[in-house]
Amino acid sequence: MGAKSSMSKGISEEPQALQRAPHDLAVAVDPDELEAHDRKWTPMKIAIWAVISLLGGLSWVMLAVVRGETVNAIWFVFAAICTYLIGYRFYSKYIEKHLLKPDDRRATPAEYKADGKDFAATDRRVLFGHHFAAIAGAGPLVGPVLAAQMGFLPGTIWIIVGVVFAGAVQDYLVLYFSMRRGGRSLGQMARDELGVIGGTAALIATLVIMVIIVAILALVVTNALAESPWGVFSVGMTIPIALFMGCYLRFFRPGKITEISIIGFVLLLAAIIGGGAVAGTEWGTALFTLDKVTIAWGIIIYGFIAAILPVWLLLAPRDYLSTFMKVGTIGMLAVAIIIIRPEITAPAVSEFATNGAGPVVSGNLFPFLFVTIACGALSGFHALIASGTTPKLIQKERQTRFIGYGGMLMESFVAIMALVAALSIDRGLYFAMNSPAALTGGTIEGAVAFVNGLGMTGVNINTELLAQTAKDVGEATVVSRTGGAPTLAVGLAHIMQQLVGGPAMMSFWYHFAIMFEALFILTAVDAGTRVARFMMQDSLGNFFPKFKETSWRPGAWVATAIMVAAWGAVLIMGVTDPLGGINTLFPLFGIANQLLAAIALAVCMAIIAKRGLFKYLWVVALPLGFASVITIYASFLKIFSTVPGIGYFAQNRAFSAALADGKTSFGTAPSVEAMEAVVRNTMVQGLLSIVFVVLTIIVIITTIHATIRAYRKHSNATSEDAAVQSEIFAPAGFLLTPPEKIVQAQWDAVPVAKRPKKTGH
Amino acid sequence: MTVSVGGGAGFRLMLGERARRVRWWVRALMGEDAYDKYVLHHESCETDAAHPLMTEREFWRDQTDRQDKNPQGRCC
Structure with a gap:
């Protein structure tokens, strides 16, 4: 058809038709009208923004300046929401207007590549939910909990300010650039923009980072389930539940997803309640009380089997369950925090922020706060989602701001809620739970002696509180339950029981929270292994072409086994680490995630530089510079620091020297084997740090090179797909603006059957 | 009243x-409306002998099989 080809103007900035024959329906709001609406400040609009600004300002004053004995959690909620609104309305609009310039007259990949399957225009409110469910996982729940040892203020500022200027910007830019390139992946964009060296470094870094992230997520679950018969039973039951759901959808009622998700959810609740009963019996305790090493092996075997089973059997139903749980539980927690408004007794800034001697994660606020809280403020992993499924489903270009920037603000809010939940529990209890067993001895008495010995003002814990808490949540002990998940679960249970059920329900809520986290960590482990397996097969395929055939089963199994062995080794290293595991490995997780963010931002910067938009380059240079400084500095400390608690190699030297001196115990390692384990672990961790930082420096150097070259050439190049005329209309944000309402009304007036139809692929 | x-x-x-x-x-x-969307899309295309309309059961099988071949990461 002539109309279509004449509309395809190739790469151009020329305006395309606003109206479409035969109905003369506008496919976009006139940009001038849009601009006029944005610039028109009615008294009502001024009043609303004045109230938001004042409330936000007041909340920050309450948090940062007015510090009484306690601070109410509601101020965290207001400070976050008001800052998000201002960031969304002003900063993301600024980026939209000057940097990205979306054009709703251009069709998105979901429209011009529509196939009714992978590329399918999806309502913005639905896609927001999809995108949020895909980006939010255990990360924003765990990091803030661990960072709570430095007090409430540093974490709060980083989560809220960081998301506005870094995290949400990254997600928005990557989503937009990928959408303009037909939904291309981050790896492909890196190769296009940075050349073979930068692109290959980015690809290898992504693969290694994926392995580390899967390993540490698995470590979090392992720590939460160890010595917990209730948790092992209820989380273990999710496997048969998912298998049942998979078969139901495959053979019995295909497509009835909501129905089976509700059935699955009811079964999950039954598994949680049943877990309590089982753990109460003698045989249940005997059968399901497993130590960390056994659980770690269980997860490794599970990970391998899950990743080679067909998607429909285990992964797809697990996905439905975890979406259901995620959206539901997060909504529930938000409501509970607003109604209960817990008082926070933690200090604004604790001594561990400056002396670097915190037992939860070691190191000073700068840079370790910024790597401990990765997800929630800036998460490189999101770049893989924002250049994966979401750009193929976007209906209109201007919706990328709502989905990309707005979706990340939502995740940041989840991180704030996790921080509030962790801060709302007794400070002494917090340290008893999060200090490694190497320091507390794993006993109530040991924990009390250790925590009270830390000499923190206002912290005085006793054995009764620890024993009572363990009894309340239905666990044998709460001492040294590191990894963040159990702490968050106690916090959530503490808040939720005030709303529903009272103290008697505390154990239910605790295990509900553990289930909630375990569910999507296990999904992430399965999916992460699959993605890594494909990357591995692709790489192996360069040497053994047969591996490129993804349907070749032996190849798939070999590649899966390699990836599982890689993360499994790190996991086993973490659970057997005499130094504690989480506290030494978690910084690696944060560094890996932030380095991925640096890579994603570097790719964005190269794209912007090639477009010649140097005046606004700072929008991406600012978060890129910050993420680079933080992660490279943190990596250097991990590599070169002479303090054994911080530097991997310093620790390695200390233990090697002790072994050479013929000592049979050193520090927290009670035996020669344990000392040898420390020497081995620190060497691996140190080498991983070197690999990460070298790869990232390569990517950043190639980016700077590309940027300077673009500047010298006065580049105006683009790697975007050719522009195609759009034939559909949809509003950009959650609510319709007045100019959008006018266009929408015109569309609503035309019967559906008579609206323009796409001519297909 | x-x-x-x-x-x-x-x-x-x-x-x-x-x-x-x-x-x-x-x-x-x-994602329960995926089949409805697929049918709508299929109807809006010119009929194509190479791509006959899948039944609901075929569509859902095809969907999970495509996920098998093209895995997507979940976030941390």
Whole structure:
């Protein structure tokens, strides 16, 4: 058809038709009208923004300046929401207007590549939910909990300010650039923009980072389930539940997803309640009380089997369950925090922020706060989602701001809620739970002696509180339950029981929270292994072409086994680490995630530089510079620091020297084997740090090179797909603006059957 | 009196509308409308012998099989 080809103007900035024959329906709001609406400040609009600004300002004053004995959690909620609104309305609009310039007259990949399957225009409110469910996982729940040892203020500022200027910007830019390139992946964009060296470094870094992230997520679950018969039973039951759901959808009622998700959810609740009963019996305790090493092996075997089973059997139903749980539980927690408004007794800034001697994660606020809280403020992993499924489903270009920037603000809010939940529990209890067993001895008495010995003002814990808490949540002990998940679960249970059920329900809520986290960590482990397996097969395929055939089963199994062995080794290293595991490995997780963010931002910067938009380059240079400084500095400390608690190699030297001196115990390692384990672990961790930082420096150097070259050439190049005329209309944000309402009304007036139809692929 | 009855009916109607919208959103969020969207798309294309319309069962099988071949990461 002539109309279509004449509309395809190739790469151009020329305006395309606003109206479409035969109905003369506008496919976009006139940009001038849009601009006029944005610039028109009615008294009502001024009043609303004045109230938001004042409330936000007041909340920050309450948090940062007015510090009484306690601070109410509601101020965290207001400070976050008001800052998000201002960031969304002003900063993301600024980026939209000057940097990205979306054009709703251009069709998105979901429209011009529509196939009714992978590329399918999806309502913005639905896609927001999809995108949020895909980006939010255990990360924003765990990091803030661990960072709570430095007090409430540093974490709060980083989560809220960081998301506005870094995290949400990254997600928005990557989503937009990928959408303009037909939904291309981050790896492909890196190769296009940075050349073979930068692109290959980015690809290898992504693969290694994926392995580390899967390993540490698995470590979090392992720590939460160890010595917990209730948790092992209820989380273990999710496997048969998912298998049942998979078969139901495959053979019995295909497509009835909501129905089976509700059935699955009811079964999950039954598994949680049943877990309590089982753990109460003698045989249940005997059968399901497993130590960390056994659980770690269980997860490794599970990970391998899950990743080679067909998607429909285990992964797809697990996905439905975890979406259901995620959206539901997060909504529930938000409501509970607003109604209960817990008082926070933690200090604004604790001594561990400056002396670097915190037992939860070691190191000073700068840079370790910024790597401990990765997800929630800036998460490189999101770049893989924002250049994966979401750009193929976007209906209109201007919706990328709502989905990309707005979706990340939502995740940041989840991180704030996790921080509030962790801060709302007794400070002494917090340290008893999060200090490694190497320091507390794993006993109530040991924990009390250790925590009270830390000499923190206002912290005085006793054995009764620890024993009572363990009894309340239905666990044998709460001492040294590191990894963040159990702490968050106690916090959530503490808040939720005030709303529903009272103290008697505390154990239910605790295990509900553990289930909630375990569910999507296990999904992430399965999916992460699959993605890594494909990357591995692709790489192996360069040497053994047969591996490129993804349907070749032996190849798939070999590649899966390699990836599982890689993360499994790190996991086993973490659970057997005499130094504690989480506290030494978690910084690696944060560094890996932030380095991925640096890579994603570097790719964005190269794209912007090639477009010649140097005046606004700072929008991406600012978060890129910050993420680079933080992660490279943190990596250097991990590599070169002479303090054994911080530097991997310093620790390695200390233990090697002790072994050479013929000592049979050193520090927290009670035996020669344990000392040898420390020497081995620190060497691996140190080498991983070197690999990460070298790869990232390569990517950043190639980016700077590309940027300077673009500047010298006065580049105006683009790697975007050719522009195609759009034939559909949809509003950009959650609510319709007045100019959008006018266009929408015109569309609503035309019967559906008579609206323009796409001519297909 | 009549006013309050009218208001009640209007309110019930609004509730019905709300419930319908929530149901639509949950269904779409869970991805349950994928087949409907596929059929709509298929109808809007010119009929193509190489791509006959899949039945509902075939479509869902095809969907998970495609995920097998093209895995997507979940976030941390």
